[in-house]
Amino acid sequence: MSHIASVAAPILSFDNVTLGYDRHPAVHHLSGCVHRADLLAVVGPNGAGKSTLLKGIAGFLRPLGGSIRGKGLGRKHVAYLPQQAEIDRGFPLDVFDFVAMGLWQRIGALGGLGRSGRAQVSDALAAVGLSGFERRTIGTLSGGQMQRMLFARLLLQDAPLILLDEPFTAIDTRTVADLIALIERWHGERRTILCVLHDMDQVRAHFPHALLLARTPVAWGATDEVLTETNLTRARQLCEAWDETALVCAPATTRRQQPRKGAHPA
Numbered sequence: 001m002s003h004i005a006s007v008a009a010p011i012l013s014f015d016n017v018t019l020g021y022d023r024h025p026a027v028h029h030l031s032g033c034v035h036r037a038d039l040l041a042v043v044g045p046n047g048a049g050k051s052t053l054l055k056g057i058a059g060f061l062r063p064l065g066g067s068i069r070g071k072g073l074g075r076k077h078v079a080y081l082p083q084q085a086e087i088d089r090g091f092p093l094d095v096f097d098f099v100a101m102g103l104w105q106r107i108g109a110l111g112g113l114g115r116s117g118r119a120q121v122s123d124a125l126a127a128v129g130l131s132g133f134e135r136r137t138i139g140t141l142s143g144g145q146m147q148r149m150l151f152a153r154l155l156l157q158d159a160p161l162i163l164l165d166e167p168f169t170a171i172d173t174r175t176v177a178d179l180i181a182l183i184e185r186w187h188g189e190r191r192t193i194l195c196v197l198h199d200m201d202q203v204r205a206h207f208p209h210a211l212l213l214a215r216t217p218v219a220w221g222a223t224d225e226v227l228t229e230t231n232l233t234r235a236r237q238l239c240e241a242w243d244e245t246a247l248v249c250a251p252a253t254t255r256r257q258q259p260r261k262g263a264h265p266a
């Protein structure tokens with residue numbers, strides 16, 4: 001289905017968004033929409049701004065310019081999986097309690113889980129192949145088991161918008177296949193999924209749409225049209241040429257710098 005022809009309502013709209021740190025843009029001049037039930041890969045070289053974009057959507061970063069609007073989305077409607085490196089594995093929690101946090105939005109942090117909550121946690125652990133790991137401390141899990149546990153927590157969050165930051169880094173093929181099956185299940189349930197990935201073969205195989213970022217959007221649309229050699233080369237060049245010390249554009253300048261042809265239509 002063409003993105004342009006899609007009749008689904010936008011769930012996220014970006015209007016000339018700039019996101020960054022200390023007035024230095026990490027993503028800039030992003031305009032476009034994500035539609036309900038999109039399965040969108042966010043790709044680009046290291047430092048292209050992919051994680052920053054997800055943090056902006058999740059509400060951890062406020063735009064330095066422009067706006068991100070989520071239609072009918074509050075905090076509890078967004079499930080966010082950070083990069084593994086950002087997760088504190090030393091936290092003294094066991095697997096069951098960690099996954100149960102996925103229910104907090106619905107029952108409150110102080111609410112008791114009850115029999116039905118405990119059953120939901122057990123079901124989520126079974127769905128990711130972690131039955132039997134309930135009382136393991138999270139710091140003792142392997143990388144792949146950790147990722148399965150994080151997906152179990154996402155399952156319980158039951159959010160319409162799911163943001164995944166490099167979910168398959170350092171994960172074996174069997175675990176990747178299991179987690180992709182979960183993503184496809186969520187897609188079948190018409191959830192909207194944005195997933196940062198580096199493996200272009202995975203993107204081509206499983207993601208109908210892609211956004212290629214190099215601080216600025218290089219292309220956004222059907223995956224085959226986005227992941228062309230020309231676009232990928234341009235993304236590399238843009239990232240290599242990026243001036244890390246650049247400051248946020250003045251409003252007059254932002255108007256002139258629009259996404260290139262092939263970028264996602266607003």
Ligand SMILES: Nc1ncnc2c1ncn2[C@@H]1O[C@H](COP(=O)(O)OP(=O)(O)OP(=O)(O)O)[C@@H](O)[C@H]1O
Binds near residue numbers: 021045046047
């Ligand atoms: N907390 C921070 N403070 C200052 N600068 C940051 C911070 N986080 C990221 N950056 C900078 O923002 C830019 C974009 O980083 P980001 O992590 O979004 O890129 P990425 O595309 O996700 O990269 P990678 O593929 O390497 O994970 C980089 O120059 C990075 O150094």
